[in-house]
Amino acid sequence: MPLNKEIQPGDNDELTRERLQATFDTQQMAAALWGSDLARKRRELAKKVDKLTVLHDSKDMSFMTREEKLSENARKVVQMFAHVADIVEDPSDDAEMFHLSSNAIGHEGHPFGVHFVMFIPALKAQADDEQREKWLMPALGLQLIGTYAQTELGHGTNLRALETMATFDKATDEFVIHTPTVTALKWWPGSLGKSSNHAVVSANLIIDGKSYGHHNFMVQIRDENTHKPLKGITVGDIGPKMAYNASDNGFLGFDHHRIPRRNMLMRHAKVDKNGVYTKPPHAKIGYSAMVHVRSVMIGHQGMFLGSASTIAIRYSLVRRQGEIKEGSGEVKILDYQTQQHRLFPQLARAYVFMFAGKEVRELYQKVLSDMEKGETTLLADLHALTSGLKSVVTHLCVAGMEQCRMACGGHGYSRASGIPEIWGVAVGGCTYEGENMVMLLQLARYLMKAVKETKKGKSLGRLVDYLLLPQDRHSLIGRVPQGEYGPHLAAFEHIARRQIFKVADELTKLQDKGMSKEIAWQKKAVELQRAARLHTRFYLAACFHRKVQSVVDGRIREALADLYHLHLNYELLDMVNYALEDAYLKADQVDFIREDMYRLLETIRPNAISLVDAFEFSDRELRSVLGRRDGHVYENLYKWAKESELNRADVLPYFDKYLKPMMLAARQRSNI
Numbered sequence: 001m002p003l004n005k006e007i008q009p010g011d012n013d014e015l016t017r018e019r020l021q022a023t024f025d026t027q028q029m030a031a032a033l034w035g036s037d038l039a040r041k042r043r044e045l046a047k048k049v050d051k052l053t054v055l056h057d058s059k060d061m062s063f064m065t066r067e068e069k070l071s072e073n074a075r076k077v078v079q080m081f082a083h084v085a086d087i088v089e090d091p092s093d094d095a096e097m098f099h100l101s102s103n104a105i106g107h108e109g110h111p112f113g114v115h116f117v118m119f120i121p122a123l124k125a126q127a128d129d130e131q132r133e134k135w136l137m138p139a140l141g142l143q144l145i146g147t148y149a150q151t152e153l154g155h156g157t158n159l160r161a162l163e164t165m166a167t168f169d170k171a172t173d174e175f176v177i178h179t180p181t182v183t184a185l186k187w188w189p190g191s192l193g194k195s196s197n198h199a200v201v202s203a204n205l206i207i208d209g210k211s212y213g214h215h216n217f218m219v220q221i222r223d224e225n226t227h228k229p230l231k232g233i234t235v236g237d238i239g240p241k242m243a244y245n246a247s248d249n250g251f252l253g254f255d256h257h258r259i260p261r262r263n264m265l266m267r268h269a270k271v272d273k274n275g276v277y278t279k280p281p282h283a284k285i286g287y288s289a290m291v292h293v294r295s296v297m298i299g300h301q302g303m304f305l306g307s308a309s310t311i312a313i314r315y316s317l318v319r320r321q322g323e324i325k326e327g328s329g330e331v332k333i334l335d336y337q338t339q340q341h342r343l344f345p346q347l348a349r350a351y352v353f354m355f356a357g358k359e360v361r362e363l364y365q366k367v368l369s370d371m372e373k374g375e376t377t378l379l380a381d382l383h384a385l386t387s388g389l390k391s392v393v394t395h396l397c398v399a400g401m402e403q404c405r406m407a408c409g410g411h412g413y414s415r416a417s418g419i420p421e422i423w424g425v426a427v428g429g430c431t432y433e434g435e436n437m438v439m440l441l442q443l444a445r446y447l448m449k450a451v452k453e454t455k456k457g458k459s460l461g462r463l464v465d466y467l468l469l470p471q472d473r474h475s476l477i478g479r480v481p482q483g484e485y486g487p488h489l490a491a492f493e494h495i496a497r498r499q500i501f502k503v504a505d506e507l508t509k510l511q512d513k514g515m516s517k518e519i520a521w522q523k524k525a526v527e528l529q530r531a532a533r534l535h536t537r538f539y540l541a542a543c544f545h546r547k548v549q550s551v552v553d554g555r556i557r558e559a560l561a562d563l564y565h566l567h568l569n570y571e572l573l574d575m576v577n578y579a580l581e582d583a584y585l586k587a588d589q590v591d592f593i594r595e596d597m598y599r600l601l602e603t604i605r606p607n608a609i610s611l612v613d614a615f616e617f618s619d620r621e622l623r624s625v626l627g628r629r630d631g632h633v634y635e636n637l638y639k640w641a642k643e644s645e646l647n648r649a650d651v652l653p654y655f656d657k658y659l660k661p662m663m664l665a666a667r668q669r670s671n672i
């Protein structure tokens with residue numbers, strides 16, 4: 001039995017030979033990546049989706065208009081729910097459902113995207129028991145479609161400047177929801193434009209003329225039967241986007257629209273019928289739906305980068321171009337060192353992002369169950385961690401995916417590669433759920449507080465314990481046996497700690513000179529976001545270390561350790577300026593890191609296909625001609641191109657309408 005479980009009769013021989021070189025069992029590696037239970041469920045649900053033709057794309061989405069995309073994905077999502085009990089073991093398991101939707105629907109969006117990822121989590125965390133009964137149960141039972149309407153045309157980041165108003169009318173026991181200006185229009189919510197009939201709306205709570213800041217309200221926006229907007233509500237689609245065009249992101253305006261008082265989500269903050277306001281136990285508890293998405297995004301982004309790596313690495317083993325030794329025949333492009341250097345570090349990042357995604361979800365679940373008991377101590381840690389990870393992971397993912405695309409040459413630029421769409425979806429993650437730079441500055445706030453605690457000999461939390469440790473002056477990389485690469489991880493720690501303390505000292509100096517805290521912050525904002533990035537990259541490296549250490553099977557651990565060590569080398573070189581500034585690393589150590597990285601590229605090369613096969617993306621899920629499991633790329637690229645709508649006729653009307661008359665006229669002129 002070969003160790004790579006993807007081998008099948010009829011596959012491209014080149015790929016089969018590659019797969020036979022695996023040093024580990026790909027299904028065991030899949031278990032390390034996804035968790036053994038989820039890996040098994042993914043495998044089984046993919047087989048079931050393969051058999052259920054109603055869940056298959058009716059044609060490649062690249063050849064569809066937006067309206068066709070919306071309709072196609074609405075059709076598939078409805079079929080998916082109709083068959084859900086036959087396909088998944090536990091329909092209430094978000095992870096299993098996400099993988100089902102990834103297989104059957106893809107990533108271009110569908111009417112229930114924000115419903116499941118924000119609307120339901122907002123109700124779970126912020127609705128009281130009675131409200132859960134009223135809306136959560138119907139939402140879970142698909143009796144209504146919800147969205148999360150927070151961002152406005154004028155403001156997305158600065159939530160304190162949101163303009164939508166929810167004014168309490170004591171006489172009728174209602175809130176009056178109103179959009180006072182054009183900039184107050186809700187703008188961007190997913191599935192709002194044409195699909196949703198309910199929304200959790202963020203609006204400023206106003207009682208007796210006093211504003212209590214923004215709170216969340218349940219608003220029905222469309223009639224349940226006719227689907228027409230209710231009186232006082234204007235709603236529509238905001239137009240085409242870079243990608244994610246099967247999602248109808250929308251706008252929404254209210255003209256003194258009335259809702260019952262009990263439509264304010266009241267698990268934590270409350271307003272009684274006399275207009276008496278009760279504060280929540282934590283000022284930011286109403287932000288929980290955002291924290292939820294930030295926590296799920298990390299693993300999803302890892303998956304996007306894993307998909308792009310799979311496509312590029314498989315294709316690089318099919319594509320031959322040029323010779324390394326003259327006369328010895330064209331080589332697979334993955335045999336070029338530059339191609340390996342382009343792709344393997346992205347593969348390693350995909351792995352660690354998926355591991356980090358799992359860790360952060362566990363912390364989220366813990367915080368959620370604490371919150372249920374009114375306990376909010378870990379909320380700040382979770383906010384800091386998710387803010388940093390969300391920003392660093394999305395940024396590195398899209399940079400990595402772009403490398404994958406370019407590594408596929410011209411065919412990478414074609415939508416047939418599948419990379420442009422997932423890149424477009426992934427890059428949205430740099431903006432949604434908090435613009436990356438803004439979220440890095442949120443983490444920086446936490447880090448600066450942590451420095452203050454450290455100076456008192458205390459730690460703000462587990463994530464920043466390392467700030468209490470003393471700094472070494474020189475790295476031991478290349479000075480002691482490599483072992484488990486401890487000195488490399490120590491270098492990540494050193495770089496992060498130094499930048500964090502450096503910027504904290506600079507802030508103090510500016511303030512000591514009389515500068516206000518806010519202006520000093522502005523003067524050092526770029527350095528602060530750097531501190532946040534370095535802290536997060538240290539967290540990621542340490543997470544990779546924890547994962548490798550936890551693996552019991554020797555062959556899996558060895559293959560993972562190769563990726564981990566490559567990650568350490570590659571990322572350190574990417575941040576090397578920070579280690580050179582204080583001569584922590586010497587030039588010969590940088591050379592040592594580089595040479596070790598090149599060695600690792602060669603070590604990883606024979607396992608490359610098995611490391612991507614271990615993601616176990618089905619062809620249906622990958623939606624890529626270049627990334628096909630069987631490697632039959634060229635004949636299928638030709639088949640795909642023939643599906644282009646431009647090939648429906650040999651001559652298209654625009655030729656007769658514009659080009660032919662122009663050429664005829666030109667010929668006539670030349671005959672005169």
Ligand SMILES: CCCCCCCCCC/C=C\CCCCC/C=C/C(=O)SCCNC(=O)CCNC(=O)[C@H](O)C(C)(C)COP(=O)(O)OP(=O)(O)OC[C@H]1O[C@@H](n2cnc3c(N)ncnc32)[C@H](O)[C@@H]1OP(=O)(O)O
Nearest residue numbers: 097098101116117156157159284287379383432433434445
């Ligand atoms: C079919 C079935 C499928 C089922 C499977 C489901 C899976 C589906 C997967 C689909 C995947 C993808 C779909 C993509 C959907 C995308 C949806 C996108 C949605 C959105 O974008 S919603 C809008 C998001 N908006 C934002 O993120 C806004 C960003 N801004 C902010 O968060 C805040 O304004 C801020 C944090 C930048 C600042 O807030 P502000 O109130 O002004 O506070 P500050 O004064 O700066 O800070 C005050 C203190 O508060 C702390 N703080 C801030 N936020 C939090 C928090 N969330 N938690 C805890 N603490 C917080 C902050 O740190 C300060 O503390 P300090 O004073 O320093 O102690």
Ligand SMILES: Cc1cc2nc3c(=O)[nH]c(=O)nc-3n(C[C@H](O)[C@H](O)[C@H](O)COP(=O)(O)OP(=O)(O)OC[C@H]3O[C@@H](n4cnc5c(N)ncnc54)[C@H](O)[C@@H]3O)c2cc1C
Nearest residue numbers: 148149150151155156157188189190428431432433434437
């Ligand atoms: C695909 C997609 C889906 C979305 N889905 C939803 C949804 O379902 N529901 C919803 O409510 N919203 C949604 N959004 C909106 C999204 O949350 C916001 O676009 C996002 O929070 C960024 O806010 P903004 O657009 O106001 O950017 P801005 O804040 O205007 O950012 C513009 C620039 O200003 C900078 N900047 C802003 N403030 C600061 C600061 N304090 N310090 C330093 N720099 C700053 C930013 O770094 C950025 O460079 C979605 C957006 C996208 C792209």
